[in-house]
Amino acid sequence: MENRAVYGPTTEAAPGAGRGGLAACFTLGRLSRPQRVLKGLQLLLSLLAFICEEVVFECTLCGGLYFFEFVSCSAFLLSLLLLIVYCTPLYDRVDAGKVKSSDFYITLGTGCVFLLASIIFVSTHTGTSPEIAAIVFGFMASLMFLFDFGLMLYEKRQESQLRKPENNPRAGTLTEPLNG
Template identity: 65%
Template sequence: MENGQVYRATTEAHPGPGIGPRSGLAAYFTLSRLTGFRRLKLLELVLSLLAFICEEVVSQCTLCGGLYFFEFVSCSAFLLSLLILVVYCTPLYDRVDPAKVKSSDFFITLGTGLVFFVASLTFALTHDNTIAEIAAIVFGMLASLTYVAEFSFMLREKLKEPRPRKGEATMRREHLTEPLNA
């Protein structure tokens, strides 16, 4: 028997995503699109989660409005960061328009950073001085600074991109030789 016939039925030229060292969900998840400053997304995710967890540990509050606002914002920031991270790190990125993903990420990062900063400031002004509240405020401020830092990197990258120039209007010569009051 030839070697080709022996191995033909048992070997595959290109194994599928479920075969090999990266199998299951790990085969569909990659950090290759998170280059440069985009790795701040991981830090934003962790800091917003830590801020949310520290806030959830708080058992009593005197002025609860700041706490509830911080709770909503930190949870929302975590979920939005997770959503953007999933889009960047899965094959979903290939199915959507990358320009729209970057544009959405740009505005989500700006909005989340500003609102997180306001929520952290509000919570800092209304907290009861417990260790869990102070830790939540610190993580919230660090997260908001991370969002703002990433936004500034995105803005710098956006300003460096060459903008398409509008085509110059071609003037017709016949109008130039005609008198104005004809």
């Protein structure tokens, strides 16, 4: 009998076998499907808002533009950083609870500040097409951050509901003496 016939059906390929190079180090499995979509949209929309804002050539009230520029660039870089941490082996080297907690607060903060920057930019823009596009992408990106925060909040509540002990109506009867 050949060794292949004996060991073939029970031998499994190593995890990641068949994938080489960078693909072996990159996985989206740590994020649920809705989170993957939201994180991708956050990344894309914040980048588009930043690019559209960079195309603006002149402004009259530049404070709103500069604040929007800073926030959109920061939002892009923070969402890229979080996606890198979730999708690479770096996630295994840090505490998963701390990553999720950081993601929770970064997403909330970024969504709120991006919304504020978009509102300020709306009140200070001059009405050019790149400004309008940047504002639209800014509002859409801030909504994606806030939706992601809402999803994480919902998942946290579901998780705490599962950990909560059941209310047992017979608990009072169990503390009574048996000889009574």
